Amino acid sequence: MVEIVLSVAAKVSQYLVDPAVRQLGYLFNYRAIIEDLSRQVQKLRDARARLQHSVDEAIGNGHIIEDDVRKWMERADEFIDNAGKFLEDEEARESCFNGLCLNLKSQYQLSREARKKAGVSVQILGDGQFEKVAYRAPLQGIRRRPSEALESRMLTLNEVMEALRDAKINKIGVWGLGGVGKTTLVKQVAEQAAQEKLFDKVVTADLLETPDLKKIQGELADFLGMKLEEESEQGRAARLCQRMKEIKTILIILDDIWAKLDLEKRGIPSPDHHKGCKLVLTSRNEHILSNEMDTQKDFRVQPLQEDETWILFKNTAGSIENPELQPIAVDVAKECAGLPLAIVTVATTLKGEKSVSIWEDARLQLKSQTSTNVTGLTTNVYSSLKLSYEHLKGVEVKSFFLLCGLISQNDIHIWDLLKYGVGLRLFQGTNTLEEAKNRIDTLVDNLKSSNLLLETGHNAVVRMHDLVRSTARKIASDQHHVFTLQNTAVRVEGWPKIDELQKVTWVSLHDCDIHELPEGLVCPKLELFECSLKTNSAVQIPNTFFEGMKQLKVLDLRGTQLPSLPLSLQCLTNLQTLCLNGCKVGDIVIIARLKKLEILSLMDSDMEQLPREIAQLTHLRLLDLSGSSKLKVIPSDVISSLSQLENLCMANSFTQWEGEGKSNACLAELKHLSHLTSLDIQIPDAKLLPKDIVFDNLVRYRIFVGDVRSWEEIFEANSTLRLNKFDTSLHLVDGISKLLKRTEDLHLSELCGGTNVLSKLDGEGFLKLKHLNVESSPEIQYIVNSMDLTPSHGAFPVMETLSLNRLINLQEFVTEFGRTNSSKLWSAGTRI
Known part of the structure; x- marks a missing residue:
């Protein structure tokens, strides 16, 4: 210095x-x-x-x-x-x-x-x-319970207090999962606001699921030091409202709102009518706060991180000095999902317990779907989560929540939900896969706002915490006769008994060690059967296994070794969705007999040839061959026969396209798919594309042209186009030219044929392009020559990210980006 x-x-x-x-x-x-x-x-x-x-x-x-x-x-x-x-x-x-x-x-x-x-x-x-x-300001005058000293809670408390001090904000929302600590937080807010003398009065009331209006009005009156003598609810409300308006500045905290609330009918003045009034509202659902109650600023109370979870657990359970016991206790704490309610409940139950076996049993129960058997957990955490489920509006979103809970992977892929949901006819009123996908986005957003699904940072994947999943499975088991097993050995004698099988609607066996299946299961109401095995497990499916499942709509046998499919598969005349992802498949010709099949997923399979008989599946709407890198043969006219196809996924899969009249599939067959809206495909040579091919109906696509080897697992953009070793001097086919105008994510590498690349590809500008990557093209001197562009809005009006790599002769990018987002582009950063 x-x-x-x-x-x-x-x-x-x-x-x-x-x-x-x-x-x-x-x-x-x-x-x-x-x-x-x-x-x-x-x-x-x-x-x-x-x-x-x-x-x-x-x-x-x-x-x-x-x-x-x-x-x-x-x-x-x-x-x-x-x-x-x-x-x-x-x-x-x-x-x-x-x-x-x-x-x-x-x-x-x-x-x-x-x-x-x-x-x-x-x-x-x-x-x-x-x-x-x-520097960090000390919190003064707050009673420190164990959870109150946690850093994340102190940060959220400070943020809410800062909003309270803002004269422009009069309605504040606090939301989060049931049991996450919203009530504790707003009590701290009330206490600190009173100590800092931000308001003349601070009053609180608990609304709960079924609010007792008289009780709520009594609580408010107690805070105000008044006695309500009116008998009618309307009279009491008027008296309360009048009294509160007489107070110059007042903070009103309403805890646990489940639906839109008419404030003045309950005796609470609106901040719009009383300028000195501010409201803090808590709910499990963000939309109730922001959309129904018009809060101006909302704060989410997140589950605790692992280190904070352990601090709270240890402070509650007391000293855990036994070195053999401590790692078990850490695991038990982790299984509480970061929810203070669950942490304190479990820690209190095990407080002072010295026996390692009792701790081991608690860990086992928490890890299994019978976790609600832990003493005290049933009436607290499970009932809290179940209450959130019961307040979901409509059968559709409730069924969708249970479906998410059925999928056992940590990452729940949206496309899996689409395959299952469409097969189960879950999305009423949707006629296309694109409409179903939009409905899923709405339902996912609904569950996220209710804290029943977690963010992942990717729009293609969501997550569900283990405790929420366990709750979903218990509800499904109790109310909908769903049978689930996970990470366990399944033997014939372990299946439900005959009378129970009569009621079962869904069966899910995930990551199970199954060595044999019964000759058949008589399940007349079964609609979904999902079975995934432990790695390297092999099971022989008896030929008669599916004979008693004639109402089955969704069948998923992912990860199974299938030298041949059982003959009873042809009995599944109502089957809508068949998933054989990651299977070692042999003869699958029998699939052609499933005439109602709409979704066929063969992701990551080891097959080398798609049977010609697949052409008989004329109702097929989705064919997923992605990741089937050994696939070399698709007989000609098979793809063109699937005239109802809406979604064709061939990422990291078939690339042996041939010309018309050859034995293998040709790209001209795509012209017969008039309903196609989603396409993932790799084309090794642009010369294979017919000049008259068009992709006008495509909504989502990932199209790679040239020697492109890398397919990322998750794509954020709806439309991605990659051109590699492409000669820009060649006349582009109409289909690619039109796609350029709609592409959000464009990758260009090893280009040749000119010094000015993008103007030749599209002289009208890139009106939807958000992400551009140009690399390894030594001929390029200019990315865009603005003199060649006709529009007034510039070449890239919505550009967000730009990457230019190994362009050794690049002299100039472009003189005009357009006014809309040029600052956003540069703030995102540019790699050259």
Whole structure:
């Protein structure tokens, strides 16, 4: 730090010490001095921006910015504005004189002033060296229960308090999963608001699932020190509202809202009618707060992280010193899903328990779907989660929730939900797969807002916590006769008894060690059978196995070794969805007898040839061959026969396309698929594409042309196009030209045929392009020549990210991006 100060002092002296010998320099070095000032101002501006990032991060963590940091930022802002105006005025003066010199006196004065400003800029820059920019404010006067000292809760508390202090905000929402600690948090808010004297009065009331209006009004009256003598609810509400409006500033906290609430009917003044009134509302559902109650700012109370979970668990359960017991206790704590209610319940149950076997049993129960057998957990966590389920609106979303719980993988892929849901006829009123996909997006959003599904950062995948999944399975088992087993050995005698099988509607066996299946299961109501085996497990399916399942709609046998499919498969005349993902398949010709089949998934299978008989599946809407890298033969006219196909997935799969009239499939067959809206395909040579092929109906696509080997597992964009080793001098087929106008994610590599790449590909601009990657193309000198573009909006009006790699002769990108999102593009960062 001392060296920096000395260096800055030396630099400043160069600017501010003004020996006589420098006087002539002001006259003859005018332009250099002005440019130096511009550079110093830019350095200061960059330093100010970097410091702002640290300040924003500190504020986000609930810290308070140091006074000297704030003052320095204000000083820097003032100087940057002043110097900026000076430079703008100088540029205007030069423009007025058409580049001719000013008179000597004016030039001397301006040059001297610029020199001094540059020195001030260096001085300010040197003063902006801070060891830390912020500090954490101590929470005063809050009673510290174990959960209250946790950092994440303190951060959320600070954020809510900051919103309360904002004069522009009068309705605040706090939401999160049942049992996550919303009530505890808002009690802390009430206490801190009272201690800081932010309001003349702070009142709270619990609404609960079925609110007792008289009780709520009584609670509010108690806080206000008044007695309600009116008998009618309307009279009591009017009296309460009148009293609250007499209080200049009042904070009202309403805990656990389940539906839209008419405030004034319950005696609560609206902040719109009482300017001194502020509301804090809690709910399990974000949409009730933001959409129904019109909250201005909402804060989510997240489940605790693992380290905080362990702190709360250990503080509640007491000292766990036994080294043999401690790792078991850590696992038990993890299984509580970060929910303080579950953590405290389980920890209290096991408090003081020394027996390792009892702890082991608790861990086993928590890990199994019978986790609600743990003492105390049934009436607390399970009932809390079940209550959230029961308040989902409609049979469709409830069934969808149970379906999500049935899928055992950590990552629940949206396309799996589509395959199952469409097969079960779950999405009423949808006629196409695209409509069903949109319905799934709506249902997923609904469950996320109810905290029953978790975010993953990818729009193709969601997650469900183990506790929520266990709740979903227990509900499914109790109410819908669903039979599930996971991570266990299944023997013939372990299947449900005959009378139970008569009622079973879904069967799910995930990651089970199955060595034999019964000769048959008589399940007249069974609609879904899902069975996935442990790695390297092999099971022989008896030929008669499916004879008693004639109402089956969805069959998933992923990961199974199937030298041949059982003959009883042809009995499944109502089957809509068949998934053989990751199977080692032999003869699958029998599939052609499933005439009602709409979804066939052969992902990651090891088959080398698709049977010609598949052409008989004329009702097929989705064919998924992705990941079947050994697939070399698709007989000609098979694809074109599937005239109802809406979704064709061939990522990392078949690439042996041939010309028309050959024995293997040709790309011209795609022209017969008039319903096709989603396509994943790799085309090794652009010359294989028919000139007249069009993709007008495609909504989602990943089309790779050329020698492209890498397919990412998850694509965020709906439309991705990759052109590799492509000659831009060739005339593009109409289909590719039209796709360019709709593509969101475009990758170009090893291009040849011209120095100006994108203008040749599309002279009308890329109106939907968000992500552009151009690489390994030494001929390219210009990405876009703006003179070749006809539209006024620019080449890339919605661009977000840009990546330019190994373009050794690149001279210029483009002179105009369009006004819409150019700043967003550069803020996202560009790699060159």
